[in-house]
Amino acid sequence: MLLIVLSICAGVAAIALLVAMTVGASASRPANIRLAALDRKTAPARNDEPATDIRRDQKQMSTIPWLNHWLTRMNLASASSVYLYQAGVTVSLGTLMVISVSGAVVLGVILYLRFGEALPALLSAGFLPLPFLYVQHKRSKRLSALEQQLPEALGTMVSALRVGHSLIASLGAVAQESAEPIAGEMRKCFEEQNYGIDLRTALVNLTGRAPIQDFRIFVAAVLIQKESGGNLAEVLEKVAQTTRERFRLKKQVSVHTAQGRMTGWILSFLPVGLGILMYMVNPQGISVLWKRPIGLKLLYTAVGMDIVGALIIRKIVRIRV
Numbered sequence: 001m002l003l004i005v006l007s008i009c010a011g012v013a014a015i016a017l018l019v020a021m022t023v024g025a026s027a028s029r030p031a032n033i034r035l036a037a038l039d040r041k042t043a044p045a046r047n048d049e050p051a052t053d054i055r056r057d058q059k060q061m062s063t064i065p066w067l068n069h070w071l072t073r074m075n076l077a078s079a080s081s082v083y084l085y086q087a088g089v090t091v092s093l094g095t096l097m098v099i100s101v102s103g104a105v106v107l108g109v110i111l112y113l114r115f116g117e118a119l120p121a122l123l124s125a126g127f128l129p130l131p132f133l134y135v136q137h138k139r140s141k142r143l144s145a146l147e148q149q150l151p152e153a154l155g156t157m158v159s160a161l162r163v164g165h166s167l168i169a170s171l172g173a174v175a176q177e178s179a180e181p182i183a184g185e186m187r188k189c190f191e192e193q194n195y196g197i198d199l200r201t202a203l204v205n206l207t208g209r210a211p212i213q214d215f216r217i218f219v220a221a222v223l224i225q226k227e228s229g230g231n232l233a234e235v236l237e238k239v240a241q242t243t244r245e246r247f248r249l250k251k252q253v254s255v256h257t258a259q260g261r262m263t264g265w266i267l268s269f270l271p272v273g274l275g276i277l278m279y280m281v282n283p284q285g286i287s288v289l290w291k292r293p294i295g296l297k298l299l300y301t302a303v304g305m306d307i308v309g310a311l312i313i314r315k316i317v318r319i320r321v
Contacts, residue, residue: 172186
């Protein structure tokens with residue numbers, strides 16, 4: 001029975017890895033449609049050569065040889081490195097997998113030895129996606145900080161342009177005067193210029209490191225101005241104003257949907273917490289759910305309905321701006 005528990009934990013680990021690598025990494029279909037025109041402007045001039053980043057290190061995905069070989073064969077090196085960089089974490093994908101699987105296995109063994117049943121031990125599979133969910137949370141938090149800092153950074157660039165500095169010098173000013181994480185991103189773009197990379201490629205690399213709609217608007221505005229001419233300071237000032245208003249509207253929508261999000265969290269975790277409390281009060285009574293066939297059917301139905309309800313509430317309160 002213990003081997004069955006460990007096998008199921010390993011299988012769920014693979015599924016959790018694929019889900020965690022895709023959640024948040026790709027935009028929704030409406031967002032992709034809105035950004036299609038901007039992508040055509042920010043695309044590299046030569047389509048046969050991808051935008052390069054000469055500062056990017058080629059690191060191993062894991063120090064374990066067979067795991068590194070397996071992950072490399074799955075072609076996860078590029079996607080995982082970019083995803084982890086966007087989250088601001090320094091651990092590798094292999095390390096996250098080892099932490100996830102080992103934590104789930106240890107927790108499953110403890111639960112199996114404590115209760116002597118397979119079903120409570122299988123609950124340890126819930127630990128598998130936690131490291132990846134933590135990385136996703138860090139990524140979302142960092143991208144949100146970049147989005148919030150962009151209007152101020154554009155304001156700094158506008159001031160530098162109006163006193164006579166070039167675009168590259170204004171990027172350097174943002175890198176020196178702004179706070180992290182936007183200072184680091186602008187510093188990378190500024191250093192790529194010093195290394196000899198053309199402006200278009202450096203800006204495209206910036207949008208790759210910060211996949212935010214406002215950054216793409218900024219890059220598209222700069223590239224269009226370079227081709228058609230005009231006052232770049234006024235263009236960036238309009239972009240900063242648009243970005244600031246969009247961020248304000250996004251926060252206002254977040255405030256109005258806060259009650260719905262809190263309701264979703266409470267309704268999702270209330271059955272779990274109530275089940276734990278019932279087990280602490282009367283273990284024999286609640287154990288009917290996994291010791292009898294009808295109890296298993298009710299438990300599976302409750303878990304399925306809980307997940308479906310949480311997804312429905314998430315769909316309702318998630319409004320894209």
